[in-house]
Structures are given as structure tokens and as C-alpha cells.
Amino acid sequence: xxLAPLLLLLFAFTLAIFLGFELISKVPSQLHTPLMSGSNAxxxxxxxxxxxxxxxxxxPAAKWLGFAAVVFASINVVGGYxxxxxxxxxxxxxxxxxxxx
Amino acid sequence: xxxxxxxxxxxxxxxxxxxxxxxxxxxxxxxxxNRLSSVGMLLAVVATxxxxxxxxxxxxxxxxLGGAIGAVAATRVQMTGMPEMVALFNGFGGLASxxxxxAEYAKLRVGGVDHYLELLQAQSGVTVPGWFVLVAIGLxxxxxxxxxxxxxxxxxxxxxxxxxxxxxxxxxxxxxxxxMVAAVTGIVLMVAGGETAWAVYAGVALVVLALLLGVLIxxxxxxxxxxxxxxxxxxxxxxxxxxxxxxxxxNVLVVAGCLVGASGLILTGIMCKAMNRSIGNVLFSGFGxxxxxxxxxxxxxxxxxxxxxxxxxxxxxxxxxxxxYGMAVAQAQxxxxxxxxxLEENGAEVRFAxxxxxxxxxxxxxxxxxxxDVPYEMxxxxxxxxxxxxxxxxxxxxxxxxxxxxxxxxxxSSPIYGMPIIHAHEARTVYCLKRGQxxxxxxxxxxxxxxxxxxxxxxxxxxxxxxxxxxxGK
Numbered sequence: 001x002x003l004a005p006l007l008l009l010l011f012a013f014t015l016a017i018f019l020g021f022e023l024i025s026k027v028p029s030q031l032h033t034p035l036m037s038g039s040n041a042x043x044x045x046x047x048x049x050x051x052x053x054x055x056x057x058x059x060p061a062a063k064w065l066g067f068a069a070v071v072f073a074s075i076n077v078v079g080g081y082x083x084x085x086x087x088x089x090x091x092x093x094x095x096x097x098x099x100x101x
Numbered sequence: 102x103x104x105x106x107x108x109x110x111x112x113x114x115x116x117x118x119x120x121x122x123x124x125x126x127x128x129x130x131x132x133x134x135n136r137l138s139s140v141g142m143l144l145a146v147v148a149t150x151x152x153x154x155x156x157x158x159x160x161x162x163x164x165x166l167g168g169a170i171g172a173v174a175a176t177r178v179q180m181t182g183m184p185e186m187v188a189l190f191n192g193f194g195g196l197a198s199x200x201x202x203x204a205e206y207a208k209l210r211v212g213g214v215d216h217y218l219e220l221l222q223a224q225s226g227v228t229v230p231g232w233f234v235l236v237a238i239g240l241x242x243x244x245x246x247x248x249x250x251x252x253x254x255x256x257x258x259x260x261x262x263x264x265x266x267x268x269x270x271x272x273x274x275x276x277x278x279x280x281m282v283a284a285v286t287g288i289v290l291m292v293a294g295g296e297t298a299w300a301v302y303a304g305v306a307l308v309v310l311a312l313l314l315g316v317l318i319x320x321x322x323x324x325x326x327x328x329x330x331x332x333x334x335x336x337x338x339x340x341x342x343x344x345x346x347x348x349x350x351x352n353v354l355v356v357a358g359c360l361v362g363a364s365g366l367i368l369t370g371i372m373c374k375a376m377n378r379s380i381g382n383v384l385f386s387g388f389g390x391x392x393x394x395x396x397x398x399x400x401x402x403x404x405x406x407x408x409x410x411x412x413x414x415x416x417x418x419x420x421x422x423x424x425x426y427g428m429a430v431a432q433a434q435x436x437x438x439x440x441x442x443x444l445e446e447n448g449a450e451v452r453f454a455x456x457x458x459x460x461x462x463x464x465x466x467x468x469x470x471x472x473x474d475v476p477y478e479m480x481x482x483x484x485x486x487x488x489x490x491x492x493x494x495x496x497x498x499x500x501x502x503x504x505x506x507x508x509x510x511x512x513x514s515s516p517i518y519g520m521p522i523i524h525a526h527e528a529r530t531v532y533c534l535k536r537g538q539x540x541x542x543x544x545x546x547x548x549x550x551x552x553x554x555x556x557x558x559x560x561x562x563x564x565x566x567x568x569x570x571x572x573x574g575k
Contacts, residue, residue, distance in 0.1 A: 005227040009347060009355055016343075016356045019119065020363025024126040029457050029482055030471075031131055032368060032464030036335050037187045038125045038135045039364045042118055043335070045142065045357040046198045046342040049349055050163075051149045052224065053204035054156045062207035063156065067163050069200035074167025075174070076194040081139040082175035083186060088132040090180075090471040 034087050041080025047073035103151060104226055110148035111353035117141030118357050122364060128477075145353050152224065180472040181432055184462040185259040188252050188331055191338050195248025198341035199308070202241035205348050206304060209234070214296060225350040232292050237347035239288030239307060245341040246311025247318065252334050254319040259327060259461055274385055277317050284310040318384065324426070325503060327461040329372045329383045336365025368463055375457035377509075377520040405556035407565065410532050411572035417494035419450045421486060423525050424466050425459045427500010427536065431562035434473040437499060440566050441475065443573045449494075453479050454486040454523045456504035487524045496528035498549070500535070500562050506547045531555040534562045 027035055050073045053066030118141045124134025150160070171190070178186045209217040214231040222228050257263035287307030294300025322330050339361025346354025373380050414420065422441065428434060441451045453475065459466045470480060490496070498505055505525040508515040525531055526549050533550055535557060549555055558565050 003230075005350070006229055006233060009350060009352070012352055013343065013347075013355050013359055016359030017363045020122070020360040021367060023119065023123045023360070024364050024367055027126045027368075027371070028128060029455060029464055030467045030477065030480065031126065031128060032371075032457075033183065033187070033462060033468050034131055034135070034464070035122075035125050035364065036332060036368060036463055037183075037190070038131075038138065039122060039361045040187060040191050040194065040335050040338065041135075042122070042138055042142070042357050043191070043194045043338040043342050043361040044197070045118075045145060045354055046194060046201055046345050047142075048145055048149045048351060048354055049201040049342075049345040050197055050204075051146070051155065051160060052152065052349055052351070053201055053208075054159050054163075055152055055154050055224070058208040058211040062204045062211065063159065065200050065204035065207055067159050069197045069204060070160065070163030071167040071170075072193040072200065073197035074164050075171040076167075076190050076197060077142055077171065078168040079171030079175040079186075079190050080194075081135065081142070082172055083178065083183070083190070084135045085132065086175065087180075087183070087468055087471075088135060090468075091128065091131070091477065 030091065034084050037080055037087065038084040041077055041084060044073050044077035044080060047077055107148045107151050110144055114141040114145040114148065114353055115356045117144065118360055122360055180468060181429060183468055184331065184465060185256045187462065188256040188259055191334055192249050192252030192256065194338040195245045195252060195341050198241055198345045199245030199249060201345045202238045202245060202348060206238050210301065221350065227350045229350065234348055235292040236288065237344055239291055241341060241344040241348060242308050243284055243288065243311045244337055244344055246308055247315040248334055248337045248341050250312045250315030251319045254316055255327065255330055255334060258324060273321060280310055280314050280317060284314060322383065324461060326383050328458050328463045329369055329380070331462045332365055332368040332372055336362050336369060339365055372458055372463055375521065402550050402557050403555065405532070405558055407558065407568045407572060409556070410558060411569060413530055414444065414495055414569070415447065417449050419493050420444050421452050421454050421490070421493050421496045421528065423454045423496060423498045423501050423505055423523050425499065425501025425504060426461060427534070427562055429460055429465065429469055431500065433499060433563035433566050434469045436563050436566040436570065438473040438475045439570050441479065443570060451479060452481050452486060454483065455480050456483055456523050459501055459504050483521060483523055490524040490527040493528040494530065496525040496531045498525055498531060498533040502547055505549050508548050525549060526552050529554060532558055534558050534565050536561065
């Protein structure tokens with residue numbers, strides 16, 4: 001049994017978790033929602049798996065399941081990024097001071 | 102060559118995700134960060150399309166259909182509907198991972214395990230044992246399924262389609278435990294079953310149990326604890342994607358999924374800390390389901406009128422506004438912004454005090470007030486505003502309850518004792534805008550409302566604030 005490639009994946013997995021913790025250990029509460037919805041869009045990376053599921057000659061079941069996965073992952077990705085951008089656009093206006101006297 | 106290029110592009114995409122998340126954590130760079138991570142996503146998708154043998158019509162149809170639905174939903178949604186929108190997108194992410202797991206299992210069953218492993222080897226260049234793939238499929242289905250139905254329940258509670266009150270039945274935790282053990286058993290049977298027929302049944306049972314678990318875990322959680330739950334589900338959707346990455350041995354899925362998982366966990370931790378409770382307590386206690394006796398609250402609530410409030414506010418030098426979920430429900434943010442502007446013109450210093458768990462999702466109040474164009478500098482966090490609270494002339498509490506309940510400070514018998522709160526009760530005068538006389542989400546009586554210096558303004562928050570604005574116009 002070849003476990004070396006698995007260990008490499010596990011290595012990436014562990015490092016990514018620690019990296020994630022280090023990256024955003026301090027977030028101002030103003031950014032909690034955008035961070036959540038922006039990272040939620042990233043979790044749509046499962047679209048890569050969905051696309052690869054379509055790479056098959058193994059009958060219609062796998063294909064249609066893969067197709068459904070592509071649709072839902074696309075909703076997650078496109079919707080997630082756009083909603084986050086909309087939110088952050090509102091925050092950004094404030095940097096110029098807004099209509100304060 | 103092709104595979105090398107694809108993997109190099111995946112590495113580039115991972116780097117963009119890392120910087121994207123890093124930049125999302127700071128106000129000046131957040132928008133750039135989000136766009137950077139979307140470029141990373143595009144890169145990852147383009148790289149994947151370089152694989153030969155994809156079914157192009159289905160790829161195009163799937164991306165266009167899903168993309169269009171996502172784009173329309175994201176453009177149309179009102180800012181007040183943001184919590185449920187985020188929950189829904191999150192659920193779809195979990196569902197997509199679940200479907201990826203199911204599709205891979207279907208492939209494996211049609212051609213047999215050995216054939217599947219060969220396909221996997223051709224696609225990823227890596228050889229792995231069959232049990233590993235099956236375990237990864239099982240975990241993807243379990244976590245993806247919980248994320249999906251859990252997010253749906255959260256969506257229903259946030260949008261008011263399901264009752265926000267926690268629903269508990271006796272022995273619920275036991276049922277949850279049994280369902281969890283059964284689901285794990287399902288994974289074990291699916292792996293042990295290999296290519297037998299009953300392994301498929303185990304797989305189907307696993308999916309059903311995962312979907313059921315998502316509902317069972319989220320249904321008992323009350324509305325006020327929603328920020329924790331949403332953050333946790335967000336984390337789970339990332340972990341589901343990472344597990345899907347283990348099935349197809351894809352690094353970018355594992356790395357990106359883990360980053361999301363970790364960031365979601367951090368947010369969950371921040372939310373728990375803001376309530377001084379553990380994640381276990383939030384998930385399993387059914388907080389607020391049991392009616393609490395109002396302990397140690399004496400005196401009576403003193404109703405007041407808009408006119409009285411106007412005279413007090415007119416003379417105030419410093420005002421702190423404490424918004425809560427009630428402001429979101431009444432959609433009063435624009436009226437509140439108008440009132441803040443008038444008070445400033447009148448010479449008062451106006452601040453907004455934002456509690457981390459005010460509202461129904463992390464940062465909920467910030468989003469609403471930003472939508473109403475309240476300048477970002479006026480929003481202050483709990484730790485900034487509490488020290489100056491005793492010098493504040495008027496605190497206006499708009500639809501907030503537990504986050505200003507002084508019982509958290511001085512009543513050890515209170516269930517929320519120890520939770521950090523905004524010290525609104527220390528202001529010289531407190532006006533509380535409240536829909537009716539009932540207790541808040543947690544079912545607790547709020548000592549603030551009975552305070553010597555507190556006046557109640559009953560009614561719809563938006564109508565009350567608008568009436569105050571009108572008084573200033575007279």
C-alpha cells in the first residue's frame with residue numbers, strides 16, 4: 001500500500017488549518033459578516049470536484065449527480081462573491097467620510 | 102505536462118485564496134481581498150477545465166445555470182435579508198460537496214473499486230488504497246449533509262419561515278447521539294462492504310442520517326444563538342469541501358476547504374466568547390427553551406412618551422445608540438441614521454455601541470448600519486464604549502435585550518451571568534425602544550428595563566424613531 005501520497009495530502013491539510021488560524025486570528029467585528037460570506041464563497045471550491053465528477057464514462061447516475069453538484073457549487077461561488085462585494089462596497093463608502101457635516 | 106500545468110495553476114489559486122482571506126480580515130483591503138479570492142476561484146475552475154474528457158455541454162450548462170441563479174439572488178437580496186442569504190448559499194455549498202461524494206461513489210460502484218482507483222490514478226497521478234477513498238466519501242456525505250440541512254433550518258429561522266424559538270423534546274440529546282453513532286456505523290459498513298449490495302444501502306442510510314442530523318442539531322438552537330451556528334456551519338462547509346478533496350486527491354480542494362474551516366472556527370470562537378459560553382453549551386443546552394424565572398428583578402417598567410424623550414435628547418451632550426435584533430426586524434436603520442444626524446447637528450456626540458452577538462449573524466448590525474450610510478467611525482465596539490458609559494447623557498437601546506442586561510454582571514443565578522455586555526445602565530438616562538412588555542429571546546427579564554433611570558418607549562422601533570425625528574423638526 002502506498003501511503004506516502006496520502007501523508008502529503010494530510011500534510012497540506014494540517015498546514016492549511018494552522019495557516020487559516022494564523023491568517024485571521026484578529027478580525028474587527030465590522031468585517032465579521034463579509035469574512036463569513038467571502039470564505040463561504042471559497043468553500044464553493046468544491047466546484048472543482050463537481051467538474052471532475054463530470055469527467056466520466058461510468059454511466060448516467062454519476063454524471064447527473066455531478067451536474068447537480070456543478071449547479072449548486074456555482075450558485076455558492078457566484079452568489080457568495082457577489083453578495084460579499086456588495087456588502088464591502090457599502091463599507092467602503094464610509095472611508096471617504098460619508099455625508100457627515 | 103498537462104497535469105503539471107494544472108497543478109501549478111492550483112498552487113497559484115491556493116496562494117490567491119490565502120491572500121484573499123488575509124485581506125478580508127482588514128477594513129482597508131477587504132474588498133480587494135474578496136476580488137483576489139474570486140480570481141483564485143476562476144483560476145482553479147479554468148485549470149480544472151484543462152482536464153481532457155470533460156462533458157462540455159454539461160459543464161457549460163451547469164455553470165451558467167448555477168451562476169445565473171447565484172447572480173440574481175445576490176443582486177436582488179435586501180441587506181436586511183443578508184443573514185438568510187448567506188445561510189442558504191452556505192447550505193448549497195454543503196449540498197454540492199455531498200453530491201460530489203455521491204457522484205464519485207456512483208462511479209466507483211459502476212466500474213468497481215479497482216477500475217475506479219485506476220481512473221483516479223490517471224486523473225491525479227496518485228495511487229491510494231480503496232478504503233481511503235471510501236472513508237473520504239463517507240465523511241464528505243456526513244459533513245456535507247449536516248451542513249446542507251443545518252443551513253436550511255438556519256435559513257428558515259432567520260427568514261422567519263420556521264419559529265425562531267428553540268424546540269426541544271425530551272431525550273433529544275440521546276436521539277442526536279444515536280443518530281451520530283448510526284451515521285458513523287454507516288460509514289464503517291460502507292467501507293467494509295466494498296462492492297457488496299448492502300454497502301449501497303449503508304451509503305444511502307448514511308446520507309439520510311446526515312440530513313436528519315443537520316436538522317436535529319440546529320432545530321433546538323434559539324434565534325439569539327444564531328451567530329454561533331451560522332459561523333459553525335460556515336466552517337463545516339469548508340471542511341466538507343476539504344473531505345471531497347481527499348476523495349479525488351485534489352490539493353486545492355483540501356487547502357481552500359481547510360482555510361474556510363479554520364476561519365469559520367475562529368469566528369465561532371469569537372461569537373462564543375462574546376456570550377461567555379462554550380460551543381457545547383450553545384449546541385446542546387437549548388438555551389431559552391425553558392422559561393426562566395426573573396430573579397431579583399424589582400420595581401416596574403416606566404413607560405414614557407416620544408415628547409419626553411425629545412426634551413431629554415434635545416439637552417443631551419453625548420448619546421450612545423445600542424442597536425439589537427429589534428432594529429433589524431423593524432428595518433429602522435435608516436430612521437436611526439437620520440436621528441443620529443439630527444442629534445449631531447444639535448451638538449451632541451453620537452456613538453453606536455455594537456455588541457459582537459447583536460442580531461442574528463456575526464457583524465449583523467454593522468451591515469445594516471453601513472447600508473443606512475452610518476459612517477464607520479461612529480460604530481464602536483463594546484470595549485471602546487463601556488469605559489465612557491458613565492459620562493453618557495442618554496443611551497438609546499433599540500430592540501436589544503440580553504446584550505444590555507445588567508444581570509450578566511451582578512446576578513450569579515442568571516443564565517447569562519458572566520456574558521460581557523454593553524453597560525447601557527450606567528448612562529444617566531436610558532431609553533429602551535421595545536415592541537411590547539414581554540421578555541426577550543432568552544425568556545429572561547431584563548433588569549435594565551426596571552432600572553431607576555430607564556424609560557420605556559413601546560411600539561415599533563421605526564415608528565418611534567421617526568416620531569422622534571419629527572419632534573426635532575417641529
